[in-house]
Amino acid sequence: MNAANGSIEGNYRDVQGRLYRMNPESGKIERLGSSFDGSFDQYVLLADGREVAVGLKGTEAQLYLIEGDRATKLAGLAGTYAGLVSAKGANSLLVQFSTINNPQQVYLMTDPQQPFNLKKLTDFNPLFAERAQPEWQPYTWKADDGQSVEGVLIFPPGEKGAKHLRMFTFIHGGPADADGNRFGANWYDWATLAASDGWLVFRPNYRGSSGYGDEFMLGIAPHLVSKPGRDILAGVDALVKDGYADPNHLSIGGYSYGGYMTNWLITQTTRFKSAVTGAGAVEHAANWGNDDMTWDDAWYLGGRPWENPQLYQSEAALFQFNKVRTPTHLVQGGADIRVSYVEGETMERALQSLGIPHTFLVLPGEGHGLGKNPWHGYIKVREELKWLDKYDKQ
Secondary structure (H helix, E strand, O other): OOOOOOOOOOOOOOOOOOEEEEOOOOOOEEEEOOOOOOEEEEEEEOOOOOEEEEEEEOOEEEEEEEEOOEEEEOOOOOOEEEEEEEOOOOOOEEEEEEEOOEEEEEEEEOOOOOOOOOEEOOOOOOHHHHOOOOEEEEEEEEOOOOOEEEEEEEEOOOOOOOOOEEEEEEEOOOOOOOOOOOOOOOOOOOHHHHHHOOOEEEEEEOEOEOOOOHHHHHOOOOOOOHHHHHHHHHHHHHHHHOOOEEEEEEEEEEEOHHHHHHHHHOOOOOOOOEEEEEOOOOOOHHHHHHOOOHHHHHHHOOOOOOOOHHHHHHOOHHHHHHHOOOOEEEEEEOOOOOOOHHHHHHHHHHHHHHOOOEEEEEEOOOOOOOOOOHHHHHHHHHHHHHHHHHHHHO
């Protein structure tokens, strides 16, 4: 089961990805690899009956050999493995592999015990290797309650380790996702493009992210935005204190749950000079009623709206919008049913009534994933970068 798809053990909880094996005759279910405290994603059965799975832990997604409740990490390359396909009559695998600076390619792995020994079968997008590339490093800080939190810093090309850079805090969605050493270059994940535009990009794996244990992931409930929000702000503070980020040149943004968090954080601080937010709710009651996945809203917030009205309000950005001063660019698919388009309209109305500089880009016919027209993704990122640059220069 993938992360945030619930657990079949006990009451519903949004835990990390788990592996199970079921006996079709008895119906008995056995959990595999339970000793692994990261998040499992994909798995394959080898010809000899062994099981290999992709496990996310921290900023790396590596291969693990599964034997009962044990999960043994295999010695692989630093980066992200994905897309496992096993051969019928041999123990060889086809795998996909990428890093922040290397687009995903397909490889042949003749011995799963040696994930570092790969034969490259594809060579897509060689242009990325011909241009100056951003550099990156993991970054760890302490939250306000002492919890250790990790993220990723992506530097402009040639500026790794540089200080007093303008910084864009770019928040992943999910929330059961995590940023790490994998390639991203699309309308949703454009961190390296922002770095190439001169931004230090901070990608926090706040509480609620996967790859850091179930307790860390479950730490988001029932304080759906305030708890991870404090994690993120503590990271921004640490980067300013360590000298990486210029406190006078900070911006923030994200899409989906990253939009939720952006909407919340601009009510908590005025330090960000601009914000770019997409498909993020500003309240939870109407979103619970319009969302196509209402059960997770109710689970995170400890019940349906009438069962926990105080928390539905206290964890909603809308009821603190009187504190917003950040110029904000919004984007939303006009046919989004994962996070209702009504949430974007509500936020735009609030910004308008407060006289906050803003724009609202609506992509007609698009759902949550912006998969209808590829030009819409291009337009989205173009306008977001323009907005960040405009207010950073001011």
